[in-house]
Amino acid sequence: MESRDWTRFLLPLPKRFDLVGSLACAPGTIAISCSGAGVVLDQAVAHLREVIGAPAGTRTVLTIELALVEADAADSDELMGLPNADQAYRIHMAAPDRLRVYGLQSAGVLYGALTLGQLLRPSQGQHVIEVPLIDVLDWPDLEQRGLWNFPDPDEWIPWMAGMKLNYGKMADTRNLPVVRDEPGSAVIDVELQEVGRRHAFAYIPYIVHLNFLHDIGLFSAYPELAGVGDGALAGRYFAHNQGDQHRAPCASQPVLVDLLTDWLISIADQGADEISCWLSERPCQCQCERCTPTGQFLLETRAFLAAWRRAQARHPDLSIRIFSSTTTPQQDDRVLAELPPEVRFERACATAMDRVRRQPRDRFSNPLIDEAAATGRWVASYDVPIGAFGNVDTPEFKVPQYSAQRIRDFVSQLSQRSYAGAYGMLAWGTMGRQVCGYAICALAEFSWNVGGRSISDFATAWATLENISNPQAVGTWAELLGEVEFDIYDADFPICYSWGRAAQLVENRQPPRFGEGMFRHLTEVADFGRHIERCEQAATHVEGLERPELLLATDVISSYVKLSRAIWHVSHLFAHADLRQLETQQQLAEELQRLDVAGIGNVEAIRSWRTSLGAEPWHHRVHDAIAATQDTVRRIDGHIRDNYLH
Ligand SMILES: [Zn+2]
Incomplete structure (x- = not known):
């Protein structure tokens, strides 16, 4: 037992991890206390209790103390200065019989509990639990880490959150058919949104690409919203095996703002505090005399911003992010210039346009957006190559992928480019975990701790968690x-x-x-x-x-x-x-x-x-x-x- 390499059970590896000793005790002698309230802290307690596997008995050998600390408390200092401090945590022995796990925010406390839970898991179900007595200080390199599109969210959210991934696009956001002169509405999965909240996992709904809205009868209800001319046809791209031509809206029409306002309010009424707003996908332009001089993407951005300001009258804390995807960089400069600082900016399918050939590995760089990120704009990328394809714009192949190297390389570049979010895209769900599970774990590992581990150590930890008999060989x-x-x-x-x-x-x-x-x-x-x-x-x-x-x-x-x-x-x-x-x-x-x-x-x-x-x-x-x-x-x-x- 003494020779156990505890770090093998950890994924991601914490930034600082020291083993002080270990303590063997019966599950029932471990008590858990928690100062603070809320669903995330409840989840932290429930998680540890589940891993320990037995309720606390009358005799206590060890107390795991979960605590939220105030910013001005003595033990908050070392957390305050860390990057992404709201997710940071510390674990240490506060007394010989007291293991203290604390953070400035409940997400940090939960992450501390998850780290401890990973270490207790090997003893789960046994009469004696070996508790490592540890000193940990930990925080993530990238603020938001996760996936776009994944199957079975009720299972995947807890699985991903267990590795400290904290973002998912809510695939099941649905706009209801548009009826003229009636308020627009959308349906989101409120239950899963709550599951996400308990796990400190942002499960964020969206308003789909504005050139996809014909599906909900937009142009039948409002013919004036149909973008003018063939230039408004955004065209197909390869990943869509069939489909029509995706007409973009005429974004100069005030009724577009009315509808977007309705949708934002409808989604916010269901409890969402952030909504991703998708610009039209692929190059397109309404050719009317009002739209052409300004440009499709700038006008769409303005429509979202105007709608958001109106929605804020009812939901003052609502925030939005603008999603720019697939060959639409033409107006990024003007879009960024008009976005208020608090509006986030997301990119997808940008690897080809950002790729700069370099030896031994290519560099990804976009002077405009990288500068915005470096000077404080919140920017995320969906292009972490968790699939063989690495880009949803191409036809993806369902073939095996085990290159954590490629993921680490891309994520570390995002980190250097001051990006806040690193996401991967899963364009299909069938056997997603069997085919891409390793890559998703690599995303969890390296987006949290970019420089922490060798590939071999990461894969050894992965194989340990997968219960493979010879993890080091893996x-x-x-x-x-x-x-x-x-x-x-x-x-x-x-x-x-x-x-x-x-x-x-x-x-x-x-x-x-x-x-x-x-x-x-x-x-x-x-x-x-x-x-x-x-x-x-x-x-x-x-x-x-x-x-x-x-x-x-x-x-x-x-x-x-x-x-x-x-x-x-x-x-x-x-x-x-x-x-x-x-x-x-x-x-x-x-x-x-x-x-x-x-x-x-x-x-x-x-x-x-x-x-x-x-x-x-x-x-x-x-x-x-x-x-x-x-x-x-x-x-x-x-x-x-x-x-x-x-
Ligand atoms: Zn127009």
Whole structure:
């Protein structure tokens, strides 16, 4: 017991953690006291009681004292100066029989209780609990950490909150159909909003993209709100497999402000204190003579701000955030200039526009918005790459992802850029936790404590919480595999396959280059071999573990490297070789053969991995990934064989 590495049970790792000793006692001899009231503190007490597993008896060996401390109290000093101090907490031995957990706000106290709960969990259900006597001082690096879109919120909110994630977009916000001259209204999930509050988790409703409102009959009720001209058609994008053209509203019409006011009030009446307001998605412009001179996004922003000010007459504490998503940066400068300082600004699908090529890893930077963040504007990003795709604007593949490296890199850049919020996007719910759970845990880890842990230590903690028998082996595996995956998934993936870019490379007889496109993170041919070798090394650490999907995920990554290598060789040879030579023809035919084998290998690897999680039917995005590989190979092979080989 003495040799137990307590930090393995912690996720995220606290900033400062010291073990003073430990105390073995029966669950019933642990008392919990709490100074302060409210649902969050109640949750803190209930959580610890649940982990301890027995009510307090008459004899007390140890008291866990939860406390809210006043800002001017003696023990508040060390918390006051910390970043995000409202979430900070301290745990220490106030007396030999008293473990004190305190914070300036109830969220901090809850987080202290969660940390302690993670340490008590290994003893849960036993007759004797080993309580580590600890000294902890802890606070998050990023203020808000969480997800956009996730399934089963009644289960996911407590799960995420247990790792100190504290934000979720309320997917089930719903605007009711619009009827002319009647107040607009919206329905939110009040019950889950309360579940969120108990867990200090902001479950925030939203008003959907203004170019999505035809669905609720906006233009039938108010034809004058339909944006004028084809310029108002925001168009489709790839993630929407079907759909109409998403007409943006004419944001000069005063009735838009009336409706937005109704919706904000309706949502606030149901208890929400913050609402995310979504600007139209994708470039568009109402072409009427009033809108055109000012611009769609600025006018939409003004409409939201005007509505918010009116809603504040009834709900003075209501706050809003403006959500800007998917290729709509054109007016960010003017939008930011007009936003009052207290209005938050959220971004999504911005990685492509922020990416600056840099070695060894790209830099993400946006001078305008980064400066705003650095000078006090509250800014959040939804682009933490918790999926293989890392961007909802592209067709996502449902393939395994275990690159905590990529997540740490992105989150640490957000932290350096003074962003307040780091969120990931889950565009689908089916098996979300099985496929993205590791990545979500990595988000929880590194958005709380950017520089705290190595990848290996993080993955070891993850595997410990997952009850995997050899957590350290998983740590080593993750350290090896995650770098390869970073190189593969961060380079034009999956659109090199799904949008046929790899096939086009060959069809255009364009010579490939390292550092570009799907070869973005490779520098020479030998890199393919190094990556495959690294995957093979990684695989040896998880062979035989009770979680076969880890080994099978390794095969998927390795098979993508092999596919990429085969495409490199075919496209390079095809672009440069003299195909009049029979010998060259034969060489090319051999490379095509290797490409076929690599394609089959990739498809089989994806199928095996997915089968290990469950039998068909699978989500269509698994089939999308398979089909994209097959199409790519077929197109390349067909193009060369049909036109160039004799
Ligand atoms: Zn207009």
